[in-house]
Amino acid sequence: MTFKYNNVYLNNTGTVTGPYEANGPLSKYFDKSYQDLYFGMKTWEQAESKLIENSVDILLNKLKKTRFDIDLFIAGDLLNQIASSNYAAASLGIPYFGIYSACATSVAGLILGANMIEAKQIKNCITAVSSHNNGAEKQFRYPVEYGGPKPKTTTFTTTGGASAYLSSEKQGVKVESATVGVVTDLGVKDVFHMGAVMAPAAAATIYKHLTDTKREIGYYDLVVTGDLGVYGKEILKEYMQTEYGIELRHYEDTGVMIYDRKDQPVYAGASGPACAPLVTYGYIVNKMKKKELNRVLVVATGALHSPTMVNQKLSIPGVAHAISLEAME
């Protein structure tokens, strides 16, 4: 399902990260970073919720608006019951939709908001996501204190909160079109290889987007997935070529971009719902405002990993949602 927009703009963003992201190559593009993982809170889960609140506060400050000026808040995260988003929503008091698409959540939120702005059903919205390395590891794999060894295909959950403000005001970056993905399940059961889970979903969504918009892949200055990691990135390139006959050039993955794998212990790269929007809002939008990039297709990829279902020997479904951003003329 592809939507076309004539009147939606990503006006501004707010990004907050933990220490690993602050020590990575994109450090200077983030609005705020903490040097520990608690941010003054008592637990990782409460710290994660604070990341969303912080990112919204920063965004509202940039916009010179208050939360009472915002029509709708759309958010999601990796915690069970999307607790980080729910508690942030309770604190914000803005009418709220909670969403869940794992690491594809940021683009799902952008699409839902953009649809309502295009239709003039809302004047504006803020859409946010978060993830927290220790919170996610504890919930999905093992507490990091166990120090268990991991295979090299493992990705490292990003710690961050990222918010975007959408409206019909012509400022920032244009939201041009978007494609809602189909859930794919090719039978991968390896919880340490999420790139393999998500790559086929990313390929299907990219192909569907190009078909629906009647575009060639070269239309885009950059196609960026988030977050497949180094191995998932290679799988996608190969899968895209063999399955759809499309050669991915000018292609990057946010899971590879946000850390320096030579100096940081992040295995195959980054993951987590915050990864794609941190890189997109912090780095890519910045480049688009400077016209160094003009047309970008952001493909957020989510592994719909349920530890309960994996323990029951089911495979892990994946999904990807794509949004096309254009620099302002």
Place this chain on the structure above:
Amino acid sequence: MTFKYNNVYLNNTGTVTGPYEANGPLSKYFDKSYQDLYFGMKTWEQAESKLIENSVDILLNKLKKTRFDIDLFIAGDLLNQIASSNYAAASLGIPYFGIYSACATSVAGLILGANMIEAKQIKNCITAVSSHNNGAEKQFRYPVEYGGPKPKTTTFTTTGGASAYLSSEKQGVKVESATVGVVTDLGVKDVFHMGAVMAPAAAATIYKHLTDTKREIGYYDLVVTGDLGVYGKEILKEYMQTEYGIELRHYEDTGVMIYDRKDQPVYAGASGPACAPLVTYGYIVNKMKKKELNRVLVVATGALHSPTMVNQKLSIPGVAHAISLEAME
């Protein structure tokens, strides 16, 4: 945030339940019921996912359509990572948004779908939810096999799957308007008293809906919450009166309607995302088609209960989303 619709109809529905619902007073209104809790699957979680698939299959059969005729699938449930919905989406292969608003999820899905249909962004959609008593008890409280005693304010999670088909075709019931709720948190920490968590959220959303639409409560033949249970229902009536000066007449709660509390061991009544839509799609829509009810405000209420956050001594936020349904002229 209140949306007004001129061109959206709830054309048809599919409802599937477990044995408790089949033995309750609304039994004859459900499309299909199972007499056990496994439905031929090996686990409760997989059984729950089957409930969604079943309800969609029944709905597609009624519509004489296939899944390839459906533009969008919007679904959510109580399982961590909304696993029931994700696996159903993988099996259906329809472009998919996952959502989470606990027991308010059904109306959140209706609103998101209705907005896109009103704006002609999609031709149609199916929105679905599920819940499973044993799956939910295991995840949120204790496995039922423990047989732990519970206070009388406890609600009993409904086992069911419920799907609705929305389009702009004038058939079924008109979707007239909807109000997106704000997350409220009045400090309740009692996981056995969700009615108390959700009642203030329901009150705030009802009041906001009436204010935005400039209506008196008497405009509606029926205001129905789902699912506060018997104690939450009384709390809402009192809170609505004292906080907003509104007397709730012609008011019911789906958590009270779906079971017979005299004969069934369900404590304060029903809960779970499936409760409100089972009663609405099965019973209320039926009455509306017969013109026994003409204007109904369905207020789905969700306790955004995170066991992790409650273990950390945080209180439980609540949210409610409302949708106004009208009988066809």
